[in-house]
Amino acid sequence: MNQLPFYAALRRKFSRLAGALEHELMPRRCVFCGALAKSGEGSICTGCAGDLPRLHNACVRCGMPRDAASLAPCIECQIAPPPFYRLSAALAYEFPIDAAIRAFKFHRQLFYVPAFTELLLVTQEILPVDIDAVLPVPLHRWRKLKRGFNQAMELALPVAEARGIPILRNIHRIRPTPSQSGLDARARQKNIKDAFVLRGRVRARHVLLVDDVVTTGTTCKQLATLLRKKGVPQVSVLALARAVGPA
Numbered sequence: 001m002n003q004l005p006f007y008a009a010l011r012r013k014f015s016r017l018a019g020a021l022e023h024e025l026m027p028r029r030c031v032f033c034g035a036l037a038k039s040g041e042g043s044i045c046t047g048c049a050g051d052l053p054r055l056h057n058a059c060v061r062c063g064m065p066r067d068a069a070s071l072a073p074c075i076e077c078q079i080a081p082p083p084f085y086r087l088s089a090a091l092a093y094e095f096p097i098d099a100a101i102r103a104f105k106f107h108r109q110l111f112y113v114p115a116f117t118e119l120l121l122v123t124q125e126i127l128p129v130d131i132d133a134v135l136p137v138p139l140h141r142w143r144k145l146k147r148g149f150n151q152a153m154e155l156a157l158p159v160a161e162a163r164g165i166p167i168l169r170n171i172h173r174i175r176p177t178p179s180q181s182g183l184d185a186r187a188r189q190k191n192i193k194d195a196f197v198l199r200g201r202v203r204a205r206h207v208l209l210v211d212d213v214v215t216t217g218t219t220c221k222q223l224a225t226l227l228r229k230k231g232v233p234q235v236s237v238l239a240l241a242r243a244v245g246p247a
């Protein structure tokens with residue numbers, strides 16, 4: 001455990017070197033418009049980054065955008081606080097990030113991953129420093145087998161590495177729940193009830209759930225409630241995108 005930061009630093013150094021070499025051999029292009037990356041630009045060009053659907057004045061508890069900035073949670077969160085302490089999402093689930101996430105998830109367009117990572121690493125910076133474990137929202141093994149990977153794991157790995165904290169792997173989705181897409185809030189709640197189980201113990205004090213999209217928040221609420229029931233004092237959420245319209 002003590003050597004984790006050393007190896008993480010070494011991996012980061014090698015990946016920077018590999019990145020620089022790759023850029024020389026195969027110049028990087030913006031994942032959204034295809035423009036060649038200028039010096040200092042990552043996987044998203046400055047123009048596209050400026051056009052991305054940001055969540056303005058997002059509520060710290062639920063991530064929903066608001067008209068005015070405030071450190072206090074929104075009215076909805078004050079009336080019915082969610083079981084998680086903070087929710088931070090990089091973008092609103094709108095074009096072009098919605099299309100990019102679907103291409104990544106359902107068509108294995110893995111070239112989006114560096115851009116997603118850049119967005120998540122910036123977004124996680126505002127989350128508490130006491131987070132000591134990361135939980136990618138688990139995928140049922142049948143769905144993982146079909147998809148070939150868990151998208152949440154791909155997003156969570158660089159976050160865990162940047163923070164030098166472990167990934168929890170002992171929480172499983174036990175019901176092969178049908179896809180949440182196209183279901184309304186009530187149907188989602190029913191669909192996901194008791195969908196997760198913890199095998200063993202979680203010693204972490206503040207777990208960060210990572211997922212690609214937060215729609216109604218039902219999945220994160222279920223997981224946060226389970227973790228808190230099992231003795232984890234605090235849970236926060238990091239997502240690439242947050243749905244802001246009606247579910």
Ligand SMILES: [Zn+2]
Nearest residue numbers: 030033045048
């Ligand atoms: Zn671009």
Ligand SMILES: [Zn+2]
Nearest residue numbers: 059062074077
């Ligand atoms: Zn809120």
